[in-house]
Amino acid sequence: MSVSIYYSAKRNSPITTAENVSLLAIADMFNQGFPYKNEGETLSFYRKPSEEYILEGATKLPYCDETIIVESVIYWLKALTHLTSALPTAVWEVQIDDCPASWVDDHWEM
Template sequence: MSTSLYYDASRATALTSTETAAVERIVTAHQSNFPYQDEESLFLYEEGGSEPDAIVAGSTKMPFDPDRVMPVLEQVLGSVTELRRALPDAEWRVHLDDFDLPWNENEGYFLPS
């Protein structure tokens, strides 16, 4: 059984061109710096997902190798944190399957211990 990280942002207004450029920059930086080429990485859906007001949505399947789960999760959560900071007026939801991950203004998204 696999676990996936899901992330989405919604609001009534579409992304501006400046916001779209910021999202693209974050995704490109993440993909070029992601150290595990054989694992899933940050992945945004086309069209922002299935929710009507979704502006950004995606998911990442976590690795089966237990030694890789935390490093991959930290990398992806770091990028999702950057996305949230680039789109602060959106309503965000980030969760591992059914477990919602908390947001901290100083540290971003994290997995509670």
């Protein structure tokens, strides 16, 4: 059994080159710092998002034990908060499998 975080952003204008550089830098920083990268996946974006989205991606969480899962969720929600801040005019959706995360006081939480 696997659990994944899914994330997407949509808006009327495409991602600019500067935004893309920023998004990739944020993803790289968090991917490099993820303590469980040998047990789970890191942030990744789909090459071609669905028609209505400018960005989509998914990250499979490590399925070792409950503590690692919880720590991973907290870590990736922090990363997604940074990504959301890099595209502040986009409408974001973040969910763990079919359970949506909430945007509360400038950050994602479950």
